[in-house]
Amino acid sequence: MEIITYDxxxxxxxxxxxxTEIRAIRDAKLKAADKLLETAIDKGLGETAFRQYRQALRDIPQTYSNPEDVVWPQKPSLPQASA
Incomplete structure (x- = not known):
């Protein structure tokens, strides 16, 4: 077995x-975003904001070079049901 050392x-x-922590948080947010998008589609709502949110989450590692600088995108909300 070879031992690899790093400086x-x-x-x-x-x-x-x-x-690693940022990616784990992002992955959890992506799962929730997928469900949110599915709900929006099922309700016949516009999908653009939900798709843009998912893309912004996927782009986090490419957008930021320092993990301390990460700013999470604002999650869109579904309209409230009217009474």
Whole structure:
């Protein structure tokens, strides 16, 4: 078994760990966004805002170079049912 060593600094290790956390949060938000989009489609609502939200979530790792700078996109809401 080969042992691989890296010359990673503590800062590098923290950044890698933080990106792992960011991706896990993003993945959970994407699952919720998928359900939200399905609900919007089922109700015959416009899909654009929901699709844009999902795309913004997918783009997080490419949009930000520092995990501490990540700003989560605003989740669109479904209209409230009228009485």
């Amino acid at each position: 990673a600094t503590d800062s590098d290790l923290v950044a890698v760990s933080r990106w």
